Amino acid sequence: MQGKFASFSEQEHRARLAQARGLLKEQGIDHCISVAPESLYYYGGYDSWVSVNSPQTLIFSVDESDPTIVLRDTDVSLALESSWVKDVRSYRMMFDDIPGTFAAVAREKGLRGGKVAIEIQSYAIPHSLGLALARALAPAEIVDATVLLGMPRLIKSAAEMAYLRKAGTYAQAGLDAARQVLKLGISEITLAGEIEHAMRAAGSDYWSIPTELASGDRSAGGHGTARERIIERGDIVHLEFAGVAARYHAAAIHTMAAGEPSKRARSVYDVGRASLAAGIREIRPGAKVSDIEEASLGPVRAAGLEHAAVMRFGYGLGVAYPPIWLEPLQISRGSDQIMQTGMVFVLHAYLQLVDEQLGIIQGGTYALTENGVEMLIGGGDVELEVV
CATH class of the missing domain: 3.90.230.10 (Creatinase/methionine aminopeptidase superfamily)
Known part of the structure; x- marks a missing residue:
C-alpha cells in the first residue's frame, strides 16, 4: 500500500531498485544492506532523517523478491506513511542486537557468504556500527556501495x-x-x-x-x-x-x-x-x-x-x-x-x-x-x- 505522504509512485521506486540490482549484479554482489538515508528514500520511498541517531536499513537481494525495511520501533509510522515497502520490521533501542537483526534479515534473503553491499562512507554508519555489522555478517565480505548506489541518482x-x-x-x-x-x-x-x-x-x-x-x-x-x-x-x-x-x-x-x-x-x-x-x-x-x-x-x-x-x-x-x-x-x-x-x-x-x-x-x-x-x-x- 502506497504511503499517504509518498513523493513518487511505487513503479518509479521499483524501476530505480531494478537499476540498483543490475549494477550490483555486474559487480558480483548478490545482497545489499543499504543504510544511507538518501538511498532508503530514493529506492524505498522511506523519508526520515534519523539514520544518524537510530540505525535503519533497506535490505534486498539481486533477485526480484521485495525488499525489507528495518528500523527503530519509534519510527515505524514514518515508514508506513511514506514508503511503498510492505515488509517493515523494527527493533528496540538499547535492548535488541541491531547488527544481528540486520544480518538475520539478510540471511533470510539468502546471504551466506560472498559479498554484501553497504554504503560505508555514509554518516549513517559510524565505525562502531560498521565493525559490529562486519562481525554479524561474517563470513560475508562487506563491499563499499556508496558510489554504486548513488550514481543512479545523478x-x-x-x-x-x-x-x-x-x-x-x-x-x-x-x-x-x-x-x-x-x-x-x-x-x-x-x-x-x-x-x-x-x-x-x-x-x-x-x-x-x-x-x-x-x-x-x-x-x-x-x-x-x-x-x-x-x-x-x-x-x-x-x-x-x-x-x-x-x-x-x-x-x-x-x-x-x-x-x-x-x-x-x-x-x-x-x-x-x-x-x-x-x-x-x-x-x-x-x-x-x-x-x-x-x-x-x-x-x-x-x-x-x-x-x-x-x-x-x-x-x-x-x-x-x-x-x-x-x-x-x-x-x-x-x-x-x-x-x-x-x-x-x-x-x-x-x-x-x-x-x-x-x-x-x-x-x-x-x-x-x-x-x-x-x-x-x-x-x-x-x-x-x-x-
Whole structure:
C-alpha cells in the first residue's frame, strides 16, 4: 500500500531498485544492506532523517523478491506513511542486537557468504556500527556501495526535475528576502533568520546544511555560518542556502555588497564572475568534468589568483538528508566523470583571500537539459549586486 505522504509512485521506486540490482549484479554482489538515508528514500520511498541517531536499513537481494525495511520501533509510522515497502520490521533501542537483526534479515534473503553491499562512507554508519555489522555478517565480505548506489541518482526523472524546480522557487523566496532585508546595522544572524523564514513560509522542507553566510572581515570563511556580527557599510556578504521540496535541494549561491565595496572587493568579484562564466561555457553532454574546472580557472590564473581558488568548481545535487547535500558527481580535476543530460549540480566560483579578510562566492544550482545549461536558482553570472 502506497504511503499517504509518498513523493513518487511505487513503479518509479521499483524501476530505480531494478537499476540498483543490475549494477550490483555486474559487480558480483548478490545482497545489499543499504543504510544511507538518501538511498532508503530514493529506492524505498522511506523519508526520515534519523539514520544518524537510530540505525535503519533497506535490505534486498539481486533477485526480484521485495525488499525489507528495518528500523527503530519509534519510527515505524514514518515508514508506513511514506514508503511503498510492505515488509517493515523494527527493533528496540538499547535492548535488541541491531547488527544481528540486520544480518538475520539478510540471511533470510539468502546471504551466506560472498559479498554484501553497504554504503560505508555514509554518516549513517559510524565505525562502531560498521565493525559490529562486519562481525554479524561474517563470513560475508562487506563491499563499499556508496558510489554504486548513488550514481543512479545523478540523472533526474521528470518527476524529480519538477521537485527541483519547486525547490528553486523556495530558494528564490530566500534570495528575495535577503535583498529586501540586507541593510547596514543588521546582524548576520538576523539576516539568516529572515532568509530561512521566507523559505519555510513559501513551503520549503528542512535543509541538510545550515545557511552559510559570512560578511565583511569574515567573508574569507567559505563555509562560515551566521554570527552576531553587525553588517557595516561596504561589506561583502556571501550566502549559500537551499530550498527543499520532497527532499530535493536547490541551492542559491550569491554575493552582495552592503553599500559600495572597496575597489579590491569589486575586482575579486569580477574575477570570480568571469571564472563562473568560463566554466559554464564548457558544460555540455559528454564534456569531461576536469575540462570544465580547468576552463573555470583561466580567468583566475590570468588575475594571479589561482592560489585563492580552493573549492572544486561543482558537485551533484538532489536528494539529501543532514548533514550534507552532495551527490557523487564531482565537477573537478582529479575526476574522470562525464556530464550527461539530466544531471543537476551546484556550480560555484569561490575565491578566498585570508590575509586580506576577503572572500566571494558566486554561482547556484544548474541543470543540464536537452536545451543546454539551465540555472534553477542562484546569483549566477551577474554584476556585483549592491544593496
